[in-house]
Amino acid sequence: MCVKKRLLDKMMPYASIHHFGSFSFKGSGASEVSxxxxxxxxxxxxxxxxxxxxxxxxxxxxxxxxxxxxxxxxxxxxxxxxxxxxxxxxxxxxxxxxxxxxxxxxxxxxxxxxxxxxxxxxxxxxxxxxxxxxxxxxxxxxxxxxxxxxxxxxxxxxxxxxxxxxxxxxxxxxxxxxxxxxxxxxxxxxxxxxxxxxxxxxGKKPISVSKIIVDVCGEELRIQGYVEDPEKSERHGKYHNLYFKKMIGEFMYYVSFHFGEGELKVGYHYPSDLPPEEYFKQEAAGLKETYVYKSEKALKQQLKLALEKILAIGIPYLEAQIHESFDLNEALEQSADPYYESIGFSVRRETLAQWMSQGAEFGYENNKFRIIYKMESNRTCLNIYLTHQEERSYLISVLSEMMENGLLPFKFKNYRALEVEAYFLAFRNKAEFISRLEGTYPYIELALNYLQKNPAKA
Known part of the structure; x- marks a missing residue:
């Protein structure tokens, strides 16, 4: 079963923005990984x-x-x-x-x-x-x-x-x-x-940026409860990224450093940070500065300035982003299960008890379609897929194709408005989860009708 791209490439401008300052040198850094x-x-x-x-x-x-x-x-x-x-x-x-x-x-x-x-x-x-x-x-x-x-x-x-x-x-x-x-x-x-x-x-011996970050910032971050996360740094490219983590409630929060050619940025990551609006909120809070350096001495000076901001503004902002754990099965029984059963879909899911730490996938299906909701571990954001005739498509891809063909009855100002309702589905508690879930129903019905009439070509 393959995931159909349809018009998924239109989402790329937003796919990069929610990394919150991570450097994205194409073909650079993380060479063992990529x-x-x-x-x-x-x-x-x-x-x-x-x-x-x-x-x-x-x-x-x-x-x-x-x-x-x-x-x-x-x-x-x-x-x-x-x-x-x-x-x-x-x-x-x-x-x-x-x-x-x-x-x-x-x-x-x-x-x-x-x-x-x-x-x-x-x-x-x-x-x-x-x-x-x-x-x-x-x-x-x-x-x-x-x-x-x-x-x-x-x-x-x-x-x-x-x-x-x-x-x-x-x-x-x-x-x-x-x-x-x-x-x-x-x-x-x-x-x-x-x-x-x-x-x-x-040439001169290169600056070991990650080591200097640990030397300058590591102890103060440890006092605040943040410890280095080598696995996440490796996954994102340890030659340009360094992550520190702290468990708050049931979720992991991160302070990160992203460094490239003489530049350094600090990132703040929490479970619902995917929508671009979260980036702009951080920017408005003064958390999106770029620190420039040309020498090891200058890097240390810039890191001291960055650390002052991390302690005074960054961590308080980060830890103010409260995310509540809740019983996912119970939430679905109150919302999605009765809705989908009323339109002829049956429930398909296993235990969701560890969704905060392990992620989750749950779905609804009939004899023609399967609707799949997926959440990554430590993420409070929904991804939605539709399966028809053994082909899996992103909901947002189907809707954007419909928009291009003038088949959406709603009047959207732009593609971004559509994403807010059907792609960046972030939530922070049970009430927001149910609200976001129920908000997808009209779009899913539109997409299912469209797929039935216009199946994707293999």
Missing amino acids: QNSVLLLIQSFDTAAIQAWASKSKLQVYAFPAGGKWTALALKNGLYSSPKRAQSLSLALNAVVIDFKFFADYYMELSVFDHGEQIAYDHREMGEAEGNKTKISSYERLKPYAENPGEIDLIQAETEHYEVLAILKRAFAWRDIEQFEYDFFAQSDPETLERYEAQQLS
């Missing part, structure tokens, strides 16, 4: 010459063996660097250099240079073969540099980007290279650097 990679691959082990080139170019670089005859270079801000960097290195060392960018869920791009001349280029996106800029013939020019040149013959125009990478790894005897970039090494401990045989070739 398996993104931005590297220069050079067929040379002359680290002295590479270091001379990096110093002359004023670049900060980590180098590590990529396997076979290749050295991999992770450049600071490599995502934004032009293939001309690879061309420059190729000229300087009279060697083959590949500018390699790989984003597991998006695309792969290669620009290959030999003695400064571009000899191959390939850009291919996931599932978009017809839009790729691939010249298969150019791969023939890579065979003299491959240890297993026959593998290269397997690359075709329609080959998916991750399959091309697997072929190239076999052809050039590369190790796994799809999870490395500068930030991975810059934030690694000495044991990790030793494991990958990575060495810094130029």
Whole structure:
């Protein structure tokens, strides 16, 4: 069973805003999690010459063996660097250099240079073969540099980007290279650097932002009851995000730090914080400042300022967001169960006793449809899906498609108005839960009628 996108991409502007200041460097940070990679691959082990080139170019670089005859270079801000960097290195060392960018869920791009001349280029996106800029013939020019040149013959125009990478790894005897970039090494401990045989070739030692945050803010946050949450930091990308947690009642609350290139922001997270309005409320409360720094000393000074605001305004604001636990089964028996039974749907759910800590899913179905309400753990927000003919769709996706086709009888000012009623369904107590739940019924009826007349194409 697949989730139909329909017009789900229209929700993306709002999907990013509720992260409350988290940095979202595409392909940066969290490299072990996202398996993104931005590297220069050079067929040379002359680290002295590479270091001379990096110093002359004023670049900060980590180098590590990529396997076979290749050295991999992770450049600071490599995502934004032009293939001309690879061309420059190729000229300087009279060697083959590949500018390699790989984003597991998006695309792969290669620009290959030999003695400064571009000899191959390939850009291919996931599932978009017809839009790729691939010249298969150019791969023939890579065979003299491959240890297993026959593998290269397997690359075709329609080959998916991750399959091309697997072929190239076999052809050039590369190790796994799809999870490395500068930030991975810059934030690694000495044991990790030793494991990958990575060495810094130029530039100052990078600032360990997360360590400095703990040094400056950790003790004061601990006094307030907030302790570091390594698991959540890892999940969001520990090279750019650091989370501290506190249990209040049945729910977890968080103070977080999000740091990128010389910038730092503080986030405040509570179970009902998903709607964009919550972001704007925090902004109005003065909790959305950006702290800029250029040195370790400046970072510490900025963190002291941030800590003052966290203690004076941030934590009081955060802990004023009260969320009450309640018996979810009881609430459904009072509201949704009788409504859906009255229109011919039967109840489908298991025990919901641990919904605060484990999340929950409950549904209603008849012989044509299944309506699914889902809540993530530590979240007081409803997600709604509709299943028809084995295809699952988001309620908001169906409604937005109806709006585009002029089939909604209600007069909405914009798409955002629709989201308020059918997507960002946050609540803080039993009464709000029932109110939000009952508010979805008219929209679900509209969507069910539409799906019956306009089933999604597989």
